[in-house]
Amino acid sequence: MLRLVAVAGILTVSGVAPHAAAGEPGATPFVQVRIDQVTPQVATTTSEPVVTVKGTVTNIGDRPVREVMVRLEHAAAVTASIGLRTNLDGDTDQYEAAEDFVTVAPELKRGQKIGFSLSAPMRSAAKHSLDISAPGVYPMLVNVNGTPDYGAPARLDNARFLLPVVGVPPDPQGVAGDALAVVAPDTSKPVPVTMLWPLADKPRLAPGVPGGTIPVRLTDDELATSLAGGGRLDVLLSAAEFTTNRDVDPDGAIGRALCLAIDPDLLVTVNAMMAGYVVSDSPSGPAQLPGTPTHPGTGQAAALNWLNRLRALAHRMCVAPLPYAQADLDAVQRIGDVGLTATATGGAADIVDQILGVAAVRGATLIPDGSLTQRAVDLLSANNSTVVIAAADSSTGDSNTPTPPTADTTPRRLSPQVVLAPFDPAVGAAFGATGSDPVAPPYLNAALAIRLQHDSEIARRQDALGSMLWRALQPKALPRNQILLPPTSWKLSSDDAGAILTTLATAIRSGLAVPRPLPALIADASAVPPVNGTKQPDIEAAGARGRFTDAVIAKISAEVGRLSGLSVALTTDIRTGLTGVNYTAPLREDTLRAISQANGPDTRNGLAQQRLQVVGDAINDLFGAVTIVKPAGSYTLATEHSPLPLALHNGLAVPIRVRLSIDAPPGMTVTDLGEMELPPGYLPLRVPIEVNFTQRVAIDVALHTPAGVPLGEPVRLSVHSNAYGKVLFAITMSAGAVLFALAGRRLWHRFRGQPDPADLDRPDPSDADDYVNDEQRA
Structure with a gap:
């Protein structure tokens, strides 16, 4: 029997209300119906045989609505996984009424809301019911009709949800042994x-x-809130802790079915927070620059507590890494950097091992938020063998196709090294819709998309529970295995998380499912033989949802190339132990964060450009931090061998190997100092030179790595030389030789008592005296 309980106000209840006009709600919204509670969440053989739905109707329009009526409706059990989404939106032809409409309010004014409670038996031999006679997943609908002011009676809104029925309880009015006795699920094919x-x-x-x-x-400091009690990450960790506790899971069956999928970048961040951290006041600006305003973070204690709890949990259950920073592997392949590929894939497990102190499961690549493309397969094929867990292809070639085919979740080999173990995208989308911030994963075909914000959190939770159980309740559904991988961004309440893990436990305890540990999944998938011609699609369209643009990829390629050129010249600071690789690693990791699939598909490229702009500026600063100190005046060289004084400055935190390049003018020879290790700070140098001229000249001096990558800005020195050079030296030596020869000749002649021929043209001394006397007499 259909019952209605008034929650607010005095309601007029009509035993048989008139049928409202058929048709779907119009474009102008007048009322909104929300589901607040469904009992039972999952029907079993021991649950109440009556389904109760509580909710609220709110006038959200611009006028009063009269004769507001509600009705509970039902549809046949979902027979294909696409029905887990298509039954939640669109037309309502598949739904049948469990009873006539019941008036909940004679008039609902603008902004006014009214509560309701509808109940109907799951089945009945004598009365109207939901006609649930066998286990399955059943779509439900609460229909709202009314008459807007100045309008005619019409269907104004509806709210839908899925009711999973693991077992059908008996009809309380039935007779033992008849058709209305308990109906248990088929557990012959768990x-x-x-x-x-x-x-x-x-x-x-x-x-x-x-x-x-x-x-x-x-x-920002949102992570502090997320890690603290009641925060998003705390809720997720608490749910896993509780479910795998020995008191709740004494035989460890649920724990064997579960595996923590952890982003190494999250671990790196939380681990760093434990030592204290600051938060940038301008997150979109260059937070690395000195003087950028910051304030102390508030999550140090929460980070310590959360990470310690995670370490304890990781020692008793499976742990697997996500790609570093949830990087888009298709984009990583387009970038084409070997080091970046290693960080995104193979290095992720090493980080998990190091921080959590456990051995993470190898051999699986998890893609919870995007599509697996052929480029990603090529990237993974070039590395070790792996089993990729990603959404099955739900594309139809035409996004307007109303009923795309059921996704094929059969494992298949894509290359000698790569096997795809797909999960059902309809189930993944149901997980993504749970919580307070519902998302539609980019891998979901448009034909399966629904209005996420239209339904309440309770209704979306029901959809997730029904989707989890659908395959187990369909003995003929193939393949007989299931992978449950929610999107990484889901924001669950503790009730959501508890209900999802409780449903997993229900499936296992009831015999509908058996746990398959992740290592067993990897082993089974790895045994799949190759199939010729199996290819994954490449997302080439520039406007494809969630695809990173060519401009983002080109920017990353350029910055990673520059950073690699600098990194090979860096060495280790013996004072701190900081290596050049560790010094530049965060900037390389920044490029992976720029292509993270954790950001929404519609905002990814904009956020990537912002992050890359900051990274590019930071790399510019690194190159500019290694410089030649420009002198205030000019240099004067006293001799042709006077050294050229220079000073180098290394503003980096690690030493760097450099070479000097001096563009000397003709007449100047510079001694090459070779490769030098420049420690942090200042280093004075005296460059040996030889100058063969006397004049003022300009000398260009530049600094670069041993591989020729320029560092800093070139410096032009003004040098004045007082040296005369080789020509003047030759003249001086020649003149000295002539003088020495002449003096020797004179001495030779004197030694022999001979007059020097050079004196023959001179007057006799006595003649000179007579001439002087004559002049005096005159």
Whole structure:
């Protein structure tokens, strides 16, 4: 029997209300109906045989609405996984009424709301019911009709949800042994189930900050709230802790089916927060620059507590890494950098091992938020063998197709190294819609999209529970295995998380499912033989949802190339132990954060450009930090061998190997100092030179790495030389030789008592005296 309980106001209840006009709600909204509670969430053989739905009708229009009526309707059990989404939106032809409409308010004024409670038996031999006679997943609908002011009676809104029925309880009015007795589920073909429980977050580390910067800087302090009690990450961790507790899971069956899927970038961030951190006051600005305003972060204690709890949990259950910073592997392949590929894939597990102190599961690549493309397959094929867990292809070639085919979740080999173990995109989308911030994953076909914000959190939770159980309740559904991988961004309440893991436990305890640990999944998938011609699609369209643009890829390629050219010249600071690789690693990781799939598909490219702008500026600063100190005046060289004094400055935190390049003018020879290791700080130099001229000249001096990468800005020196050079030296030596020869000749003649021929043209001394006397007499 259909019952209605008034929650607010005095209601007029009509035993048989008139039918409202058929048709879907119009474009102008007048009222909104929301589901507030569904009992039972999952029907079993021991649950109440009556389904109760409580909700609220609110006037959101611009006029009063009269004769507001509600009715509970039902549809046949979902027979294909696409029905888990298509039954939640669009036309209502598949729904039938459980009873006539019941008036909940004679008039609902603008902004006014009214509560209602509808109940109907799951089945009945004598009365109207929901006609649920066998286990399955049943679509439900609450229909709202009314008459807007100045309008005619019409269907104004509806709210839909899925009711999973694991077992049908008996009809309380039935007779034992008749058709209305208990109907148990078919457990002859239990589904091996593996559920990945994501612990991930958006990138929070401030871009453009090289390694060794203390304290670490974050773009915002939202992670502190998320890690604290009641926060998003705390809720997810608490749910996993509770579900795998020995008191709740004494035989460890649920724990074997679960595996934590962890983003290494989240671990790096939380681990750094434990030492204290600051938060940038301008997250979109260059947070790495000295003097950028910051304030102390508030999550140090929460980070310590959360990470310690995670370490304890990781020691008793499976842990698997996500790609670093949830990087888009298709974009990584387009960038084409080997080091970046290693960081995004193979290096992710090493980080998990190091921070959590466990051995993470190898051999699986998890893609919870995007599509697997052929480029991603090519990238993974070039590395070790792996099983990719990603959404099955739900594309139809035509986004307007109303009923796309059911996604094929059969594992298949894509290359000698790569096997795809797909999950049902309809189930993944149901997970993504749960919580307070519902999302539609980019891999979901448009034909399966629904209005996420239209339904309440309770209704979306029901959809997720029904989607989880659908395959286990369909003995003929193939393949007989299931992977549950929610999007990493889901924001669950504790009730949501508890209900989802309780439903997993219900499937296992009831015999509908058996746990399949992730290592067993990897082993089974790895045994799949190759199939010729199996290809994944490439997302080429520039406007494809969630695809990173060519401009973003080109920018990353350029910045990674520049950074690599600098990194090979850096060495280790023996004082601090900081290596050149560790010093530049955060900037390389920034480029992976720029292509993170944790950001929404519609905002990814804009956020990527912002982060890359900061990273590019930071790399410019690194190159500019190694310079030649420009002198205030000019240099004067006293001799042709006077050294040229220079001073180099290294503003980096690690030493760097450099070479000097001096553009000397003709007549100047410069001794090459070769490769030098320039420590942090200032280093005075005296460059040996040889000058063969006397004049003022300009000398250009530049600094570069041993590979020829320019550092800093070239410096032009003004040099004045007092040296005369080789020509003057030759003249002086020649003149000295002539003088020496003449003096020797004179001495030779004197020694022999001979007059020097050079004196023959001189007058006799006595003649000279007579001439002087004559002049005096005159």
